[in-house]
Amino acid sequence: MASRTPPSRPVGAVTRGTTNPNRLRRMDRWIAAVHGPELRRSPDPVAVDLGYGAAPWTAVELLGRLRTAVPAAEVVGIEIEPARVAAAKPYERDGLAFRHGGFEVPLPGGRRPALIRAANVLRQYDEGEVAAVWARLCGRLAPGGLLVEGTCDEIGRRHVWVALGAGGPRTVTFATRLGSLDRPSDLAERLPKALIHRNVPGEPVHAFLRDFDRAWAAAAPYASLGARQRWIKAVRDLSADWPLADGERRWRQGEVTVDWAALQPRAA
Template sequence: MPIGNVTRGTTGTNRLRRVDRWIAALPVLRRTDDPLVADLGYGASPTTTLELRDRLARVRPDVEVTGIEIEPERVRVARLAERDGVTFRLGGFETPTPRGRRPAVIRAFNVLRQYAEDEVPAAWALMTDRLQPDGVLVEGTCNEVGRVASWIDVTRGGPQTLTVSLRLAGLEAPSIVAERLPKALIHRNVPGERVHDYLRALDHAWAVAAPLGTYGPRQRWIATVRAMRDRGWPVLHGVTRWRLGEVTVPWSAVAPV
């Protein structure tokens, strides 16, 4: 039997574009001999699964994407949209795949929000156990239009990084992501927790960089992330990623106390 609960199924065109861009840059996707990606919990429509395959095919033309849903009617409908490189299967956190192949990447977005925080480790373990040795589970959440998103990269060794990705135009404060943090962190945004300190520091750096808004929100954001790094936060990557509205830190910087 599939493991998990039926989600609300909310989905929409372009909703997951930010995380898709992240997955397309993952080294494992480019290096693997078996470029299989599992899209776990794609929802009431297969739209975002089809978009994922199209985006990944730009960097890995032979990529295959398998959409996995726990609700049988959603799978029946999605199978009508199957095409080259895209299939759909009934399943849950056990992540069934064609011929039992191990995915290089599993995307599980807006799936764990309805679960209790203490259920997250077991779900992570089930999914990462299905990965290729260097595979990555990308687990996170976003708002309804995909302008506010965050995700955790999880490997067989546990959570590795937290990424925040925001639409910069009109952004008032980076802490808007607080309501869209992954389940492992969303209840930890309280004084005394690392993620709370992190979001407060981001807001402060964003406010200080306000004068650079004259040159556009992108320049303001780059200055914000650079200031975070200068103040001791272990920010990863560089301007190429930052200019996309992203900031990534090691899990240790935000892990629950």
Template sequence: MNASPVGRPTRGTTGVNRLRRVDRWIARHPVLRRAGDPLVVDLGFGASAVTPLELHARLRRVRADVEVLGLEIDPDRVARARAQAAGMPGVGFALGGFEVPVPRGRRPAIIRAMNVLRQYDEADVANAWGRMCGRLDADGILVEGTCDEIGRVVTWIEVGADAVPRTLTVSLRLDVLDAPSIAAERLPKALIHRNVPGEGVHAFLTALDQEWARASAVAPFGPVHRWRTAVGAMRDAGWPVREPGRWRLGEVTVDWSAVAPRG
């Protein structure tokens, strides 16, 4: 196991239910359901064991044999998490960073890295993705993104084992939502500096704001109906949005080709 973890310490900010939106997205993902070895890594879990423990609790509802390994580059955080989770089966903790040290040569089905790359430069993202994805099972995925402090605004990118991004997902708490573009301040590092005219992600959030505003006509039917109307209009306008069954959760997933950085 690598004695010098690759990466920089995060702020360690964590909180109960902060990552619930991405957890439930991972729980329904086909990669988890069909994995021969359902090992999920929570990379950069923070100052306590709460997010790996919550992730395990949610995933075991669909895969009773799931294992979650929390990785941190701070030895004190690892020791604290081990003490907090003592005696809990299916969850472990180890020292590690982007090199993703996993014992016995196992290959994770999923690596979740939330709020890890925020402190890096955009130019560092491809290398970090490459390191993490190089440790995945051939059919595995990296889920990399950002959220606000209480998990009401969350965005993440699905990246394949080949380190090629596939989709961007935006997930929002609808009953307090003014405009979907609030997600701009919580975009993953690969996109957060691209929210400017001429870039795909800017066009996407602008169009989503416009359709949300137009859908105010159906607001009396509730925020979920309004959101589904707005995202349906995006689809009708040609945006490659996916997973209509999940729109009711305040989610929208769009093909990476529509939002990928230009130039």
């Protein structure tokens, strides 16, 4: 259970800080579209951009995208490196603030976030550390809150993220710019830390990507209609054997979301 008293020093390690404008647009748009209704119902729809990096672009963009679905949304960017917080301060405005901190997620006035987004933060950690970090962050959420933790490439073409609530992980979402995709298993290099080392025979995530590649190959005739139609056909066929948590509206965006229980690692 998370401590009620914040530690004297931020919890976590400094990340590389790599960031680019629009890097997290796919994740942001998914959050706004899929979880916007939940955030609108929150009495205090504050979101945390945890570990936003050397520049504040991702926090600025998150606020803009959330407000398309949740006009009252606020964003607090939290960074463990003080110099990055100081550099971000000039970008503060109504609904956007930056604070020094880490996994303890320090918010003023005892506020608890309705959303924590942690993108490209856990890549440098050991797989065995992930569950404890997830539990700590979920323990900071407001009732009904959401944690989104995942990884993407430097320019935001390929993402994989896990959505979690108080009860733990719920879903895994794969998202890509379809024009850049040779085959679905190209996304394996962006699996979050909890899954990336499990992409080996005998593990569910490996079986899922294998089946996705097979469905993609079988849908090759649809390529003449465009990559989107091929993706939709492949995902529709995949749904016969895997519990997908979304539908064609999201598939058209180059996404597919799978129940976590179907992909969770096997016990060692």
